[in-house]
Amino acid sequence: MAKTLVLLPACETELQAKGARVGWAQDGLSAKGVEQAQKAGKLLTDAGFKFDALFTSVQKQAVCTAWTALMEGNEVAIPQYQSYRLNDRHWGSLQGCSEKDLEAKYSKEELGNWRVGAPPSVATSDAQHPCRDPKYRAIPASLLPGSESMATVVQRVQPLWDDAITPFLLSSKTPLVVAHEASIRALCQLLEEDTDQEALEYNILPGVPVIVELDEDLDFRKKTPLGLKAKAKAKPSARAAHDLKPGPKPKPQPKAMALGLGLAPQHFESFTDRSFWVARVIGYPPLPRAADVGLSCGEHSDYGCWTILSQDETRDALEVRFPDGSWQKVQPREDAFVINLGDMLSVWTQGRYVATRHRVRQTAGQFRTSVAFFYEPNLDAVIRPLDLGLASPQSGRSFKPAASTGPLARGLAGGPVVYGEHLYAKVSSNFNLQA
């Protein structure tokens, strides 16, 4: 059964009416903001919504919006959960500044970068830093930001989504989430599995409720703003009728990997949202049958997350190394792909998932073709062992570290590896790029 979630973006505040950025400041609604919230409440009541729980930030703006809206209906006995995880984005030293002041003080480029990236941070000694605010006393200092990028807002929102909101949805209850432009954007980004740039395109308007439909596994189906007049559609031109209609973007999401490791489905998204994936069609001319050691593709493990490999019908070519050191043939099957786990998956899981060592010996008298899709982390992703509650690294078992030096060795020993560094080290040792 489909699930429904209602998101209500907080209404205009006094500071916003003056063109300033609120961030984490406490700021009540402006007269216009109160009207926006009342209108939202009427829309939700008229549409027949009944809520089982209310989630807000700990900011006046969201709490006032929520209750002004709810006062328009008769449902006031709802459990309310407040969390700093739904706060607006912390704008660091830009907080409270008007757009005009910012334009005078900073370059267009800087302001452009801070749409996605973190603006200059406030120090913990600064009154604007949340650690100075008794409201956040119970929250570990390391979680309280001095400024935030879009990505860190997503990280902040995610645990609340995973641990608090999803249980309501899974038991078919309808939660109302009243939060801020940035936290609602982050929540939608998580649900829609979009990148920061894609999320910048969302139209999140103060006081305009967004009805989100999810399927029974909580996968995103669609979101619809309530009460916005649909824009008149331009008649399609003859040319447009011939254009390819863009479908949903293919986004290989390592969800199964996250779920299989007991992590939240989106856990790997920030490591792979700019995946350095590669797809290769590989041709292997036959080697002379007599060639004992002639290898078409020498022993190696793949570099990143995993590889999906399709082999043609040539038999006896691909071989996989087993823990006892022996080589086993991996014969092609029409109904199956070969999945090779990569080095970074080994680092993440401390060897629980072994990066398969494999090679190709193409001795059949025919030309062999294989197609490999290498799914890799972002080049700048920092990979370090996950906290999976493993008793100890399983290096004693079947896991044989493939490198004794370099970034991979560091990763296997528990340290961080930047994927691009590992890739470069591996490719340069394979192809002698030092020259």
Ligand SMILES: O=C(O)CCC(=O)C(=O)O
């Ligand atoms: O062609 C194959 O079967 C394997 C290719 C491979 O392992 C690779 O290119 O990394």
Ligand SMILES: [Fe+2]
């Ligand atoms: Fe490979």
